Amino acid sequence: MKKILIAIAAGAILLASASAQILERRSVQNTLYTGFGLPYNPGEEDGHGKFNWVGILDTLQVRLDWEWFTMDGGLTWGLPLMLWDAKEIAFTNTGVTQFTFMGENRGADDCDEGYSHYINFVVRPFKNFEAGVGTHLNWQVGPAPQLGALPWMPLAHVVQGDFEEGAPDGSGVKGRFDYAYKWADRALGLRYTIGFDNAKNHYLQLGVALPDGSASNHFTINTAMELKPIDLLTVAVAYRHTGKKHRGGQLYTGLELDFTQNFNIQAWFGLNGIGLDKDGDIAGDKMWGTGVAVYIKFGKLPLWIKPEVGISDYIYKDYSLALYTGARIQWDITKAMHLGAWTSFAWGADDKRWKDQNGGFIFNIRPDFTFDINDRHSISAVFEYESTRIPSDDRLNRFCFGFYWKFNRAF
Numbered sequence: 424m425k426k427i428l429i430a431i432a433a434g435a436i437l438l439a440s441a442s443a444q445i446l447e448r449r450s451v452q453n454t455l456y457t458g459f460g461l462p463y464n465p466g467e468e469d470g471h472g473k474f475n476w477v478g479i480l481d482t483l484q485v486r487l488d489w490e491w492f493t494m495d496g497g498l499t500w501g502l503p504l505m506l507w508d509a510k511e512i513a514f515t516n517t518g519v520t521q522f523t524f525m526g527e528n529r530g531a532d533d534c535d536e537g538y539s540h541y542i543n544f545v546v547r548p549f550k551n552f553e554a555g556v557g558t559h560l561n562w563q564v565g566p567a568p569q570l571g572a573l574p575w576m577p578l579a580h581v582v583q584g585d586f587e588e589g590a591p592d593g594s595g596v597k598g599r600f601d602y603a604y605k606w607a608d609r610a611l612g613l614r615y616t617i618g619f620d621n622a623k624n625h626y627l628q629l630g631v632a633l634p635d636g637s638a639s640n641h642f643t644i645n646t647a648m649e650l651k652p653i654d655l656l657t658v659a660v661a662y663r664h665t666g667k668k669h670r671g672g673q674l675y676t677g678l679e680l681d682f683t684q685n686f687n688i689q690a691w692f693g694l695n696g697i698g699l700d701k702d703g704d705i706a707g708d709k710m711w712g713t714g715v716a717v718y719i720k721f722g723k724l725p726l727w728i729k730p731e732v733g734i735s736d737y738i739y740k741d742y743s744l745a746l747y748t749g750a751r752i753q754w755d756i757t758k759a760m761h762l763g764a765w766t767s768f769a770w771g772a773d774d775k776r777w778k779d780q781n782g783g784f785i786f787n788i789r790p791d792f793t794f795d796i797n798d799r800h801s802i803s804a805v806f807e808y809e810s811t812r813i814p815s816d817d818r819l820n821r822f823c824f825g826f827y828w829k830f831n832r833a834f
Contacts, residue, residue: 444543444561445573446486446495450833454482454575456521458825460807463526477524477823478504480517482575496542497559499575516540520574521825525809527585538574551616555607562607562614562630564649565659565677566689568714568733569751571765577803577827580789583733584747584769585809598745598772598783600712600735602693603663603673606647607632614647625651634663655681671709672697687718689731696738710737725755737772745771764790784812803827 446452458477479502486495502512503519518539543557555562572578586598606612607630614630616623630647647661657679664672677691696709714733721727729751736744749767756762770784786809793803808822 444486444493444495444545444555444557445497445541445559446484448833449486449488450831451486452484452829452831454830455828456480456482456575456825458521458524458823460524460823460825461821462524462823463819463821476504477519477521477825478502480519480575491547493545493547494543496540497538498540499538520579521805521807521823522574522579522581524823525807525821526819527581527809551618552614554611554613556611558609560607560610560612561605562612562632562647563605564628564630564647564661565604565657565675566679566691566716567602567604567677568691569716569729569731569749569765571751576829577791577793577805577825578763580751580765581767581787581809583735584749584767584785585787585811586745586747586769586772586783586785598735598747598769600693600710600733601673601695602691602712603645603661603675603695604659604677604691606630606645606661606663607634609635610645619652625653627651657681671695671699685720685722688715689718690715709739710735712736726753728752735772741774743771743773745769759795761793761795762791763793764788786810799830799832801829803829 456477457479459474460477461474462477480499481501482497482499484495484497486493498516499518499520500514500516501519502514503517504512516539520538538559541557541559543555543560545553545555545557545560547553568583569580570582571580583599607614610632612630612632614628617627617629619625619627626649628647628649630645632645632647634643634645643664645661645663647659649657649659651657657677659675659677661675662672663675672695674694674697675691676693678689680688682688690713692711692713694711699709712733712735714731716729716731718729719727730748731750732746732748734744734746736742747767747769749765751763751765753761753763766786766788768784768786772783787807788809789805789807791803791805793801795801804824804826806822806824809820811819813819
């Protein structure tokens with residue numbers, strides 16, 4: 424039984440169902456978080472303020488199913504003390520998480536305008552066809568850099584080493600790449616799945632989406648395809664069109680090779696800024712990125728590791744390429760106790776126009792421990808440390824120690 428549970432847990436992390444939304448089944452889930460530490464503060468000369476308490480943050484999610492109709496939604500609320508002074512505190516709907524406390528940004532990846540609330544509606548009028556509309560559909564194809572989990576959950580971590588466009592102080596650390604594998608998020612999406620066997624282990628999925636156009640101010644359309652012809656192979660292609668005046672077209676391709684239950688290889692490639700001028704945009708819209716990840720489970724041991732490495736580069740001539748590497752390791756001590764960690768490095772993306780500045784460097788480590796009280800309740804303790812060198816060669820160090828209580832009940 425223990426081996427089965429471990430295999431299910433690993434599979435859920437690595438091979439999330441293409442049909443999954445935020446919640447994968449009819450259920451109610453609540454995640455309560457609080458944390459302490461040395462936060463990032465852009466108003467301080469050294470980039471961080473005094474040791475303090477992030478507050479109390481709570482995320483409630485509910486999914487309901489009625490035969491051919493599904494509705495799910497979520498709301499994050501609480502007392503975010505890091506955003507209020509001692510004379511003015513309030514319980515409020517908020518997008519604050521431990522990533523905000525650390526000066527990081529996960530909102531752009533997990534929900535177009537942040538993650539303080541979302542709602543989705545999905546209908547299945549006939550077999551193998553789904554139509555969905557929502558603010559966080561989370562429909563995606565193929566592999567991509569590891570997210571770990573949604574940003575309000577204990578297994579969440581920085582993406583691509585947190586090597587993103589713009590350092591925490593806005594001084595210009597660059598290198599993070601936005602892959603277009605998530606083709607229907609804040610959108611109206613349609614998809615059809617053709618199963619090649621009764622269990623749909625082998626399939627072809629076709630998708631099209633009309634994304635939110637508030638950023639591009641004109642009609643755009645996204646398309647996607649995922650094919651699994653045999654047990655070994657899964658391939659995926661997606662294209663997001665955001666318009667010349669915004670970020671250009673975005674092409675994604677992904678490949679997954681499942682050799683055994685203990686060994687898996689994933690690879691991805693993306694090209695952004697399609698349709699922009701030759702030199703693109705110095706903000707980083709015209710660039711490419713690629714990466715590969717390997718999942719290894721150590722035989723009968725309840726231990727697995729998933730390292731990954733990625734490269735991104737700007738077509739704009741004055742920037743050099745950037746490199747990141749990261750890994751997730753997890754050891755299931757017992758059926759109820761799980762110990763793991765994420766760590767990553769990222770560096771590069773020099774701007775050749777500035778002779779007195781270096782490219783950025785970021786190191787992040789995030790160990791975690793989870794205890795499953797029963798099949799509904801679990802508690803987690805997470806520590807995170809991050810050190811950043813920005814192009815001016817200033818160094819920012821920050822850390823956070825947090826606790827999570829998760830309740831999940833299917834009905």
